[in-house]
Amino acid sequence: MSYFSDIYNGVKTLLTGMGVTGKYFLNSGKGAITQQYPENRDTLQMFERFRGEVVMHHDENNEHSCTGCQKCELACPNGSIEIIWDRGLDPETGKKKKMIDKHIYHFGMCTQCGLCVNACPSNAIEWAQNFENSVYDRTQLTRVLNKPGSKVKAGIEE
Amino acid sequence: MNISLTLSEKTHELLSAIMPPSVASIVEMILIAVVYLTFFAIAGLFLVLLERKVAARFQLRLGPNRVGFQGWFQTVADALKLVSKELTGTVKADKFLYNLAPYFVIITALMALAVIPFAGYFQAFDINIGVLFIIALSSIGVIGILLAGWGSNNKFAMIGAMRSGVQTISYELSVGLSLLTMILITGSLQFSEIVEVQRNGWLIVQGHIPAVLAFMIYMIAGTAETNRAPFDLVEAESELGAGFHTEYSGMKFAYFFLAEFINMFIIASIAVTVFFGAYLSPFGITESLPWLGLFWFLAKALVLLFLMMWFRWTFPRLRIDQLLTLEWKYLLPLNLMNIVLMAVVVWLKLTIQF
Numbered sequence: 001m002s003y004f005s006d007i008y009n010g011v012k013t014l015l016t017g018m019g020v021t022g023k024y025f026l027n028s029g030k031g032a033i034t035q036q037y038p039e040n041r042d043t044l045q046m047f048e049r050f051r052g053e054v055v056m057h058h059d060e061n062n063e064h065s066c067t068g069c070q071k072c073e074l075a076c077p078n079g080s081i082e083i084i085w086d087r088g089l090d091p092e093t094g095k096k097k098k099m100i101d102k103h104i105y106h107f108g109m110c111t112q113c114g115l116c117v118n119a120c121p122s123n124a125i126e127w128a129q130n131f132e133n134s135v136y137d138r139t140q141l142t143r144v145l146n147k148p149g150s151k152v153k154a155g156i157e158e
Numbered sequence: 159m160n161i162s163l164t165l166s167e168k169t170h171e172l173l174s175a176i177m178p179p180s181v182a183s184i185v186e187m188i189l190i191a192v193v194y195l196t197f198f199a200i201a202g203l204f205l206v207l208l209e210r211k212v213a214a215r216f217q218l219r220l221g222p223n224r225v226g227f228q229g230w231f232q233t234v235a236d237a238l239k240l241v242s243k244e245l246t247g248t249v250k251a252d253k254f255l256y257n258l259a260p261y262f263v264i265i266t267a268l269m270a271l272a273v274i275p276f277a278g279y280f281q282a283f284d285i286n287i288g289v290l291f292i293i294a295l296s297s298i299g300v301i302g303i304l305l306a307g308w309g310s311n312n313k314f315a316m317i318g319a320m321r322s323g324v325q326t327i328s329y330e331l332s333v334g335l336s337l338l339t340m341i342l343i344t345g346s347l348q349f350s351e352i353v354e355v356q357r358n359g360w361l362i363v364q365g366h367i368p369a370v371l372a373f374m375i376y377m378i379a380g381t382a383e384t385n386r387a388p389f390d391l392v393e394a395e396s397e398l399g400a401g402f403h404t405e406y407s408g409m410k411f412a413y414f415f416l417a418e419f420i421n422m423f424i425i426a427s428i429a430v431t432v433f434f435g436a437y438l439s440p441f442g443i444t445e446s447l448p449w450l451g452l453f454w455f456l457a458k459a460l461v462l463l464f465l466m467m468w469f470r471w472t473f474p475r476l477r478i479d480q481l482l483t484l485e486w487k488y489l490l491p492l493n494l495m496n497i498v499l500m501a502v503v504v505w506l507k508l509t510i511q512f
Contacts, residue, residue, distance in 0.1 A: 007492075014473065017472045018469075020472075021468065021472040024218055025212075025215050025468075028214075028216070033219070034218070034220050036220065
């Protein structure tokens, strides 16, 4: 007899599903969850979880927290991150220390997987929310993330 | 020529007055063809737009709203784009069959429109085996699908065509049997007579329980026959590689696409004719205004089309084995039982008539 109860349950669950979507249909005039994009550009708020592009956070003293550990470079599956570094003398301690020259981010190759951001031990890089990234020349998508003249924040390496 | 072209008596008289009868009938046929082709194109474009609008509402989106007022010219723009697209094909395809297949699909859809009674005198071809004619025609559409798969000379298209063919042929049975259930009440296969019987109450009321069952089976099988979700294995774009029309581009693809929407309209039209009294108004409220028949017909058809769109945007897609199980283990036995039930109802005169 499970044959007929199957039919009964089948029809019942289908009607339940149609009830849910029917409610959506009737109410969707009030609250569409999508937005009319170019018109609302001024008021547009992107979500914090949105992955636009990778940026490096600099504070007001032009200091960042990247120690040049290269974990992001290793984590990137397609080599979008390149770090050019050298050892230089630390002015305070006088010891030789690893310092980044350029943190290069090839945005044109990036798939926004986020592994670099997860891999960073000092939270130096993070996601930005911008998304209008179309350009005519792909060289414009190669970004140097650390600003000129910036240095590592004190107390990050310990 | 003895084809009952009942579209308009007046046009017939007018044409007969100014030219010899044979020329008049040919001119009449051309006029009717033009009317139906126009209707076909407009209905296709409108249904595509409607589908997108309805889908947007179901999914809490905005939908097309750019081209024209509220996006009403979106599908016209799409059609222009499709016309201007290059027609590509595979080198090793069977060129003749490959090019023939879209026409099979679209011509059968167009021919099926001919027998549908849109209004009292708005029916091109009132044949006395109307229901049989429509069932037979929709089987020819399968040949178009199989030819498309075979002609493409591509194993994925071939598998897709087989899948589509098995689906359409299986569900054809249920469509036929559920219509047969209703034929037991009307006692005629002619659409105009089927409509006349319903002056004493729509058939879904006259046949009550078995008629409602037949309607449910018909809607399920009809949705499946038009390859729409939840039975759209045929065109699961990303999951299955789109099936039989993978190799088609531009307008040839659009023919398959358009035929699907017209078939959907035909399925709804048959349902309206056989279950909901075609162009008859509810309780005969506009009996004195026969030209409102077209309005009632289209209104009822739109409700059923909306129901099919509701199915599409609610239910998840079936797997091929589930699809065949549903047809052969559930719909078909139920359908056969339903026919017996309907026969008993008609035999004992348990039908409800006003």
